Amino acid sequence: MKKLINAPERVLDDALAGIAAAHPDLSVDVEGRVITRAGGAGQGKVALVSGGGSGHEPLHGGFVGTGMLDAACPGEVFTSPVPDQMLTAAKAVDSGAGVLFVVKNYTGDRLNFRMAAELAEDEGITVESVTVDDDVAVQDSTGTAGRRGTGATVFVEKIAGALAEQGGDLPSVAAMANRVNAATRSFAVALSACTTPEAGRPGFELGADEIEIGVGIHGEPGRRRETIRSARDTVAVCLDAILADQPLAAGEETIVMVNGLGATPLLELYVVFNEVVAALAAQNVTIARNLVGNYVTSLDMAGVSITVCRADAEMLALWDAPVNTPALRWGS
Amino acid sequence: MDIDLARAWVQAIAVAVGRHKDHLTQLDSAIGDADHGTNLDRGFSAAAAVVADLDAETVGAVLTRTGTALISSTGGASGPLYGAAFRALGKSLDVPVADQRAFAAALAAGLESIRKLGTAAPGDKTMIDAYAPAVAAFEERSRQGDGFAAAAQAAADAAEEGMRATTPLQARKGRASYLGARSVGHQDPGATSTALIFRALADVAAAP
Secondary structure (H helix, E strand, C coil), X not given: CCCCCCCHHHHHHHHHHHHXXXXXXXXXXXXXXXXXXXXXXXXXXXXEEEEEEECCCCXXXXXXXXXXXXXXXXXXXXXXXXXXXXXHHHHHHCCCCCEEEEEECCHHHHHHHHHHHHHHHHCCCCEEEEEECCECCCCCCCXXXXXXXXXXXXXXXXXXXXXXXXXXXXXXHHHHHHHHHHCEEEEEEECCCCECCCCCCECCXXXXXXXXXXXXXXXXXXXXXXXXXXXXXXXXXXXXXXXXXXXXXXXXXXXXEEEECECCCHHHHHHHHHHHHHHHHHCCCEEEEEEEECCCCCCCECEEEEEEEECCHHHHHHHHCCEECCCCEECX | CEHHHXXXXXXXXXXXXXXXXXXXXHHHHHHXXXXXXXXXXXXXXXXXXXXXXXXXXXXXXXXXXXXXXXXXXXXXXXXXXXXXXXXXXXHHCCCCECCHHHHHHHHHHHHHHHHHHHCCXXXXXXXXXXXXXXXXXXXXXXXXXXXXXXXXHHHHHHHHHHHHCCCCCCCCCCHHHHHHHHHCCCCCHHHHHHHHHHHHHHHHHHCC
């Protein structure tokens, strides 16, 4: 294992201290493992709190700021945070308008956020939760823990965060978050496995010319393994899976994210995006907005995920609303 | 079970989990995300430290605080699941000394809380596959008139048997479920840690 760390058990502490030093707009409680907006959320604004295992940066801490999250709770690497973190976060950011928990659909995250919601309710904080489950690689949702939450998390946090910033109340912000999740699908392929600092070895083995089709962001296995093919063919596999699950009609507008899993050059991500543009254009589907870059990573995994959100006019307007976070920043 | 035995149990679990940390993580890297050993080691170490300093007046206080510490320190799915189980055990034992029948009922309450929270059923390849037979064995031996140590011994044996029986199962819950048929042939890490917990109980109950 080659990693730029001091010790495996210190990775999270050291990284959080670095985040604090790099981003004065964030308030980082290194010991309590909570990242909040330095200025606090606005009075009367619904607060958005998310969290999950570390190793997916910039998710979630990189999305704390105006127009997106009010707090993020980083767990150990690939391990869900504990309820105390979300309770601390909820208490710090609730201004009376209530808190929306944005939870990715993994058993650990769901259980810990559910306990946190109960604890917060005990303290008089109104909590709603949205579960993000966009990964269509998981086809059997009854014999498994269900679809995993991946790229759609960024869209949910951005769009629902914008609505909260504009004064939407808790039921409307939660409804919008659910709408975005329901309209969004993702699919990923891995070119190499990732290595957690504690394990020190790759989570799975891929042959030199093999790719994992439908991989999860913790290296969960996908649908099958294949020999690597061109970017065009690989994009076709991803989009086929996404569109089989949620067909798009000609003329529909989308927000598309081409996301690197941690060790994929931006050059290749643009090659992939170019193929996505061509493939959707052939179906007369419009990419109204896009993100190309590393947003939901999986440590040092090489690979890409594609996320497609069928966006209506309201979602697009909220997407365009100003955002000021370490990882997403536009408008004023 | 009295307060000292409850404390000794929690500390014995922490020692056992520490000793088997790498094994648990190894099992988890085959079908999960390679953090079960690390997480449980962190959780039970924290719980052992809490109960060591705890001025408890009931068995329940020791076990409830254990559960709270597990929830606060473990993370992952195992933190809430074991945490809820120990809290349920604790709530059932609000006495300085719990008799065997009360302890059997408390174990069953712990199982019920895991079942409720995790929505898993026997055969899903989870901790329930070790926990459920352990509770049944403890109850059965108690009904037959065996003492606490013998019942705990039977529970540990049953948990280990249940643990081994998870190997041919296909996972239907948790992260291993994404493997589908590929989860077959691997022993479940959660069932393995549950077996450690019951073996620790048998060991402290047998100690003079």
